[in-house]
Each structure stands twice: as structure tokens, then as C-alpha cells.
Amino acid sequence: MKRAALLLAVILVVASCATTSQPQGQSLVNRAVQAAGGADALARVKTLSVQGTVRQWEPEQSMDAGGEMRFACASTFTMVTDVASGATRVDWVRNFQYPAPRTFTFSEIVTPDAGYVAGIDSNGRTKQSLESNPPAHSMSAPRLAASQRELRRGSTLLLLDMQKNPDRVSPAADVTVGGTTYPAVNYRAGDQTFTVMFDRGAGLPVRVRTLDYDNIWGDVTYDVALADWQTKDGLTMAMSRTYELNGRPVMEIKTTDVKVNAPVAAEQLTIPPAFKTAAAKPATGAVPYQWVIRRQFIGTYLDSDAISYDPKASPGLRLVELAPGVQHVVGGSHNSLIVEMRDYLVVFDAPVGDATAKWILDAARAKYPSKPVKYLVLTHHHMDHAGGLRAFAAQGATIVTGKGTAAHFRRVLAAPFTRNPDLPSRDLKSTQIIEVGERQVFSDGTRDVGAYVIDNPHATGLIIGYVSDAKIAYATDIWSPGAAPLPDKLTPPLAALVAGVKKAGIAPAKFAGGHGSVGDYAPLAALEGK
Numbered sequence: 459m460k461r462a463a464l465l466l467a468v469i470l471v472v473a474s475c476a477t478t479s480q481p482q483g484q485s486l487v488n489r490a491v492q493a494a495g496g497a498d499a500l501a502r503v504k505t506l507s508v509q510g511t512v513r514q515w516e517p518e519q520s521m522d523a524g525g526e527m528r529f530a531c532a533s534t535f536t537m538v539t540d541v542a543s544g545a546t547r548v549d550w551v552r553n554f555q556y557p558a559p560r561t562f563t564f565s566e567i568v569t570p571d572a573g574y575v576a577g578i579d580s581n582g583r584t585k586q587s588l589e590s591n592p593p594a595h596s597m598s599a600p601r602l603a604a605s606q607r608e609l610r611r612g613s614t615l616l617l618l619d620m621q622k623n624p625d626r627v628s629p630a631a632d633v634t635v636g637g638t639t640y641p642a643v644n645y646r647a648g649d650q651t652f653t654v655m656f657d658r659g660a661g662l663p664v665r666v667r668t669l670d671y672d673n674i675w676g677d678v679t680y681d682v683a684l685a686d687w688q689t690k691d692g693l694t695m696a697m698s699r700t701y702e703l704n705g706r707p708v709m710e711i712k713t714t715d716v717k718v719n720a721p722v723a724a725e726q727l728t729i730p731p732a733f734k735t736a737a738a739k740p741a742t743g744a745v746p747y748q749w750v751i752r753r754q755f756i757g758t759y760l761d762s763d764a765i766s767y768d769p770k771a772s773p774g775l776r777l778v779e780l781a782p783g784v785q786h787v788v789g790g791s792h793n794s795l796i797v798e799m800r801d802y803l804v805v806f807d808a809p810v811g812d813a814t815a816k817w818i819l820d821a822a823r824a825k826y827p828s829k830p831v832k833y834l835v836l837t838h839h840h841m842d843h844a845g846g847l848r849a850f851a852a853q854g855a856t857i858v859t860g861k862g863t864a865a866h867f868r869r870v871l872a873a874p875f876t877r878n879p880d881l882p883s884r885d886l887k888s889t890q891i892i893e894v895g896e897r898q899v900f901s902d903g904t905r906d907v908g909a910y911v912i913d914n915p916h917a918t919g920l921i922i923g924y925v926s927d928a929k930i931a932y933a934t935d936i937w938s939p940g941a942a943p944l945p946d947k948l949t950p951p952l953a954a955l956v957a958g959v960k961k962a963g964i965a966p967a968k969f970a971g972g973h974g975s976v977g978d979y980a981p982l983a984a985l986e987g988k
């Protein structure tokens with residue numbers, strides 16, 4: 459009898475351990491569902507119509523390296539979701555402030571297996587967008603994957619999905635953010651894992667985190683912080699969502715209106731067959747989420763399956779010889795320049811990321827087999843022209859940067875990058891960095907290659923390059939030769955370039971661009987005083 463009682467006690471203890479510890483994660487989810495109005499309230503949502511405003515900033519397009527973020531865009535949106543089909547439409551009015559003020563009005567439709575954009579949403583348009591009348595295109599695989607991930611992260615119904623799929627919920631270690639420690643669970647959705655943190659008091663979710671890779675800062679956290687919970691039209695939801703990259707707010711979404719179960723016409727959520735048939739499926743694996751998401755913040759995202767070029771418009775990156783031993787890397791959204799010296803190479807710019815950098819390094823090795831890249835000159839610190847620096851540093855290149863930027867790049871090169879899809883993790887802290895005060899000339903006795911820092915409105919410490927024997931200069935972002943006709947008068951960036959050439963005392967015949975192609979310098983210089 460005593461034995462039986464003891465056995466029963468043991469069984470009870472084991473059972474209670476099982477009920478409290480094993481579904482620990484699920485109990486946080488259940489509590490959050492309850493706090494958000496209960497499963498029934500969430501499950502009655504068949505369609506959801508939301509209006510709101512968005513403000514976005516881009517930290518890696520700042521004026522100063524590591525300095526204040528550039529304000530990128532203010533938008534209004536209307537979003538409708540049909541829960542059963544998993545389709546969402548967002549109608550946007552986006553007022554971009556950077557790189558130049560402009561307004562894009564367009565619509566996105568995101569379904570489980572395809573994505574579509576009606577209208578112009580970017581300066582970097584694909585062949586399909588350019589050839590469609592009215593402008594429209596199907597989303598690339600990376601954009602579809604990123605759109606799906608971010609819609610899921612921000613969804614009010616994420617909690618219900620988590621409750622319905624307990625097999626995809628697992629306990630996570632507590633997470634401390636801003637001095638507060640939150641209990642958390644991991645939630646697997648597709649090949650992505652969200653870490654969902656909960657408020658100890660109210661039980662509501664406070665943050666949804668992914669562990670991302672950023673081409674400048676390496677391993678980063680990307681969070682949405684949920685706040686201002688209100689019950690609208692019977693649904694309890696966070697009216698304020700702030701997205702943080704490594705703790706820095708880069709996007710604020712404010713919900714201004716909510717309608718539950720308002721009728722949604724089917725055609726609103728239907729991708730036209732011409733665009734659906736050939737549309738990409740969502741990408742899996744190493745999607746460069748931060749690139750895809752944040753290039754859209756500034757309205758310059760090239761919506762193509764290849765990250766740096768449109769495979770339908772370009773056969774890919776290629777070298778164009780501008781003069782003996784001077785190769786312009788073109789064919790993509792961003793260019794660079796390879797200059798051959800007697801024993802080594804100098805490369806200007808490491809655009810996009812390490813995959814592009816590896817293409818440049820491979821092409822340089824094939825062309826000049828015995829000459830390593832000794833210097834990588836970064837014209838400026840922006841993510842789209844510097845994001846491939848690690849691949850160069852990993853091969854032993856010295857990084858050459860403009861005045862006031864070396865400390866920034868030292869921090870960048872010290873950041874861990876275990877999630878870099880293109881380059882194995884390694885210690886790059888000892889990478890040599892040369893900070894150019896005003897000018898630096900690399901010489902091998904026959905060829906001089908100069909790096910000149912110029913005053914300009916685009917980025918502090920911006921460098922232009924010059925190969926004196928070939929009379930070829932190189933500039934990024936302040937002039938994109940060949941991308942557009944010259945204006946009638948000098949714009950501030952072009953005036954800065956003309957003044958910079960004078961101050962440097964160089965005499966270029968041509969400029970090669972970090973964007974665009976090659977242009978004669980004389981017609982630009984002739985605009986001075988007009």
C-alpha cells in the first residue's frame with residue numbers, strides 16, 4: 459500500500475514535470491493568444507483590411523561613416539489579407555527622400571506561391587517592368603521570400619498560427635533587450651525561425667526576431683517591436699510596430715485603421731495570369747534578406763533572382779577593357795574598376811556583397827593570374843559599394859578608405875559574420891586599413907594610381923580614383939556617366955566632382971562610373987559657370 463502510494467506520488471511528480479516543462483513554450487503562446495482576445499476572436503478573422511503609415515531610415519547610406527541614419531521614405535498604405543488563401547495586397551504611396559525625392563505609387567500582391575508588383579516601385583527596374591505596359595512585374599524569388607517572411611512576422615494572426623502548430627514551437631532561452639529580460643519561444647515557419655519574446659506581465663508578444671546577415675555589419679538581429687495594443691473592430695492588435703536592425707530603429711509602422719471581415723473582391727488578390735505563369739517561387743536558404751528589404755527602403759531594389767543583375771537583361775557581370783590594364787566591371791547594377799600594376803592589382807569598390815566580390819576576384823585572377831589584389835579602394839562607405847569588402851580582406855587586400863572612415867571600417871571588420879552565405883567565418887580584425895587624408899598615389903615606377911578625397915554632398919570622405927597614364931578617372935554615385943544625359947547645369951554632386959578634379963590637379967579624359975558606364979569628362983567640365 460505504502461509502495462503504491464509512493465509510486466503514485468512519483469508518477470504525479472513526473473506527470474506534473476511533463477505538463478509544466480515540456481510545453482513551456484506552448485504555454486507562453488497560449489497565454490499570449492488569451493491576452494490578444496482568445497483563439498476564437500483570432501479565428502473569426504477571414505479578411506483583414508489595415509491602413510497605416512510607414513517611415514524608414516537607412517543606416518548604411520549615411521553621410522558620415524557610422525553616423526546618423528539617412529531618412530529614406532515616408533509612405534501610406536492600405537493592406538488587405540484573405541486568411542484562407544494566404545494572399546495579401548498592399549497599395550502604396552511611397553514618398554522617397556533618398557537618393558532623390560520622388561513618389562512611387564504601386565501595388566503588391568503576395569500569395570503563397572507567387573508575387574506581383576503593379577506600377578513602378580524602384581529606380582532599378584527589371585526588363586519585364588520596363589517592357590510591360592502599364593509597368594508591372596512578377597516578384598523575384600528573393601523578394602517573394604522576404605515579403606512572405608515580413609508579412610508573417612508582422613501578422614496579428616502569427617500567434618494563432620503558433621498555437622495551431624505546436625510542433626513548430628520550441629522553447630528558447632530568455633532574451634534581454636534594453637535591460638529587460640523576456641521569456642521567448644522559437645517558431646519555425648518555412649526555413650525561417652522567429653524568436654518571439656513575451657511580456658511577463660500582460661503575456662502579449664513584445665518582439666519578433668530573426669538572426670540575419672548584413673553585408674556591412676555581419677551577424678545582426680532584426681526585430682519588430684510590438685506596442686500600443688488596441689482592440690479595433692473586435693481584434694486586439696499592436697498598432698505600433700518598430701523594426702530594429704541591431705537595436706537601431708529603421709522602420710516605424712503605425713496602423714491608423716482596421717476593418718475585420720470587410721468584403722474583399724477576388725480580383726484584388728489575383729495576380730494576372732501573364733505574370734503568374736512565369737513568376738518565381740519563394741527562394742529558400744541563403745536569401746540576402748537585409749539587402750532585399752532595405753534596398754526597397756530607398757527605392758533602388760533590383761527585383762531579380764540574381765542579386766546584382768537582371769538575368770533577362772544582362773548575361774551577367776563582365777570586364778570591359780578601358781585601356782591596357784584597366785578593366786571596368788560592368789553588367790550589373792553596380793560596377794567596380796580593376797587596375798593592373800607591375801606586381802599587383804588595385805580595385806576600386808566592392809559592391810553589393812561577397813558573392814559579387816568573389817566574382818571580381820575570380821575575374822581578376824583569370825585575367826592577371828600572378829597578381830594579387832593588394833589594395834581595395836572603397837570610394838565611400840555605403841552598403842551597396844562596400845558590402846563585398848570581406849572577400850577582399852580575406853585574400854589579404856589592404857582596405858583604402860577616405861578621411862574619417864577608418865574607425866568605422868575597423869569596427870566593421872571586427873564584427874562576426876558567421877551567417878555570411880558567401881564567405882566562411884574568419885578573423886579579419888588584423889586587416890590593414892589606409893585612411894586617405896587628401897590623396898594617396900600608388901606607384902610601381904611606371905603607373906600611378908591615385909585616390910583623391912573630395913568634398914561632396916553624398917558621403918564624407920568620398921574618394922575618386924585616377925589612372926594617370928590612361929587619363930581615366932573613376933567616380934561612384936556623384937556621377938554615373940552614361941546612365942543619363944548630362945543636365946544643362948551642374949547639379950551639386952556634379953559641381954563637387956568638377957571642383958574635386960581641379961583640386962586634385964588631375965586631367966581625366968574619361969570617367970568610369972560605379973554605376974552607368976563611361977563618359978567623356980570635357981562636356982561635364984564645360985558646364986561649369988552655366
Ligand SMILES: [Zn+2]
Nearest residue numbers: 838840916935
Ligand atoms: Zn552612395
